[in-house]
Amino acid sequence: SSEVTQDTAVSVALGQTVRITCQGDSLRTYSASWYQQKPGQAPVLVIYVKNNRPSGIPDRFSGSSSGNTVSLTITGAQAEDEADYYCHSRDSSGNYWVFGGGTKLTVL
Amino acid sequence: QVQLQGSGPGLLKPSETLSLTCTVSGGSVSSGNYYWTWIRQPPGKGLEWIGYIYSSGSTNYNPSLKSRLTISVDMSKNQFSLKVTSVTAADTAVYYCARDGAFGPGAFEIWGQGTMVTVSS
Numbered sequence: 001s002s003e004v005t006q007d008t009a010v011s012v013a014l015g016q017t018v019r020i021t022c023q024g025d026s027l028r029t030y031s032a033s034w035y036q037q038k039p040g041q042a043p044v045l046v047i048y049v050k051n052n053r054p055s056g057i058p059d060r061f062s063g064s065s066s067g068n069t070v071s072l073t074i075t076g077a078q079a080e081d082e083a084d085y086y087c088h089s090r091d092s093s094g095n096y097w098v099f100g101g102g103t104k105l106t107v108l
Numbered sequence: 109q110v111q112l113q114g115s116g117p118g119l120l121k122p123s124e125t126l127s128l129t130c131t132v133s134g135g136s137v138s139s140g141n142y143y144w145t146w147i148r149q150p151p152g153k154g155l156e157w158i159g160y161i162y163s164s165g166s167t168n169y170n171p172s173l174k175s176r177l178t179i180s181v182d183m184s185k186n187q188f189s190l191k192v193t194s195v196t197a198a199d200t201a202v203y204y205c206a207r208d209g210a211f212g213p214g215a216f217e218i219w220g221q222g223t224m225v226t227v228s229s
Contacts, residue, residue, distance in 0.1 A: 030214075031214070032214075033214055033215045033216070035155075035216070037155075042204055042219040042220065042221055042222050043155065043204075043216070043219060044219075045215055045216060045217050048211045048212070048214070048215035048217075049211065049212055049214070049215065052211065054211070054217060086154065086155055088155075088157075088214065088216075089214065090214070095168070096157070096168070096170060096171065097157040097214065098157065099147075099154060099155040099156065099157060100154070101154045102154040102155070
């Protein structure tokens with residue numbers, strides 16, 4: 001089992017805003033990164049260290065944190081945003097990395 | 109532009125040793141402060157961090173796998189490798205190599221394409 005947990009699935013209407021969350025005690029101390037994975041492809045880093053986007057990631061992706069929860073927000077979701085999203089951070093010891101179980105995003 | 113290319117046998121029998129290699133192109137495995145990392149994903153399931161080797165040569169392994177793991181670097185070939193001993197069906201997964209460190213630790217900014225490994229008798 002993962003030390004950071006995510007909702008299994010979330011849906012959003014095209015053009016609307018969606019928030020995907022990740023919870024865990026370690027998130028009170030450590031920042032998180034977010035990855036997007038489409039079927040048959042390797043994951044892609046979309047947010048790192050709270051709210052930084054790598055070059056090439058649209059600015060509709062943003063990150064935030066509060067207490068033991070980190071969030072990935074997509075403002076104005078597009079059809080191409082339909083994918084699995086994984087959060088990633090340290091475990092409670094701070095010594096190892098863990099991934100959340102992933103959230104399947106459906107764009108309606 | 110750095111790229112990673114994983115390779116290795118796709119089919120193993122239980123109790124055998126899994127050996128995968130990740131070739132780094134467009135950059136050097138020995139330069140910079142990077143964590144050369146392995147991550148896996150069982151079919152239909154989520155991502156699992158396996159471990160890394162840092163540019164200094166130090167390693168860090170997932171405690172649930174540590175007793176069976178070795179991650180090493182071959183600078184002459186510009187590669188890093190993963191060995192997992194005594195595999196079982198639970199080790200069946202897509203294995204990804206990745207680089208961490210360009211944005212600070214904890215952000216895997218470059219990934220290989222993934223290598224499917226099946227463990228079956």
